[in-house]
Amino acid sequence: MEAGLEQLAEAEGTTATWLKKHHLMYTAATRHPLILSIRDGSIDLDSFKRWLGQDYLFVRAFVPFVSSVLLKACRESDNNSDMEVLLSGLASLNGEIKWFKKEASKWGVVLSSIVPQKVNQDYCRFLESLMGPDVEYTVAITALWAIEVIYQQSFAHCLEEGSRTPPELAETCQRWGNEGFGQYCQSLQKIVDRRLLRATDEELKKAEVALLRVLEHEVEFWNMSQG
Numbered sequence: 258m259e260a261g262l263e264q265l266a267e268a269e270g271t272t273a274t275w276l277k278k279h280h281l282m283y284t285a286a287t288r289h290p291l292i293l294s295i296r297d298g299s300i301d302l303d304s305f306k307r308w309l310g311q312d313y314l315f316v317r318a319f320v321p322f323v324s325s326v327l328l329k330a331c332r333e334s335d336n337n338s339d340m341e342v343l344l345s346g347l348a349s350l351n352g353e354i355k356w357f358k359k360e361a362s363k364w365g366v367v368l369s370s371i372v373p374q375k376v377n378q379d380y381c382r383f384l385e386s387l388m389g390p391d392v393e394y395t396v397a398i399t400a401l402w403a404i405e406v407i408y409q410q411s412f413a414h415c416l417e418e419g420s421r422t423p424p425e426l427a428e429t430c431q432r433w434g435n436e437g438f439g440q441y442c443q444s445l446q447k448i449v450d451r452r453l454l455r456a457t458d459e460e461l462k463k464a465e466v467a468l469l470r471v472l473e474h475e476v477e478f479w480n481m482s483q484g
């Protein structure tokens with residue numbers, strides 16, 4: 258990399274550099290055909306319902322993962338405010354689970370009879386693999402940021418001017434596409450960039466791999482939902 262570009266990368270943060278480097282995969286995850294079909298109004302509602310049921314199960318598995326990142330922050334972070342950012346994210350999952358239940362009953366999706374599909378199980382297993390004490394805080398929070406920002410960028414796209422998102426899906430898009438969630442993602446990104454500045458080469462590599470794995474799992478999750 259040229260010296261000037263290197264300085265730019267440092268000024269804008271490692272995460273931005275990685276998103277540029279992996280822009281094809283990032284676009285595949287944030288502009289998936291399922292998201293584009295919500296945005297243009299052509300969404301197949303069976304796909305939406307499949308996504309809803311599977312994502313409910315995913316979010317239940319996501320709670321212990323976020324808790325584990327919070328625990329790592331309490332033990333390993335060099336900055337007190339990390340804990341507050343993570344705690345706010347964890348707290349909002351309470352409302353999210355309630356929302357899934359309400360939304361499922363609106364669409365006639367019976368959550369108690371949803372069986373996790375293999376893609377979902379694989380993703381949840383990946384989350385579990387990041388929960389152990391051997392996984393560094395920097396690596397785990399990189400994965401958390403990636404998981405959240407993909408949803409934020411995907412659903413915010415469905416709320417942009419010119420989108421023809423069906424009104425009955427607007428609430429879903431608002432849940433992850435709203436300003437507050439965008440700010441939460443930015444707070445996570447700042448933590449990740451701060452941690453990556455002090456990371457060892459090995460940690461940097463592991464964090465970048467975690468980002469790539471999340472991108473792959475997210476694309477698979479959309480594919481599975483689309484059927």
Ligand SMILES: Cc1ncc(CN)c(N)n1
Binds near residue numbers: 319408
């Ligand atoms: C698959 C998936 N990825 C991300 C999110 C956002 N927490 C979610 N609910 N589901």
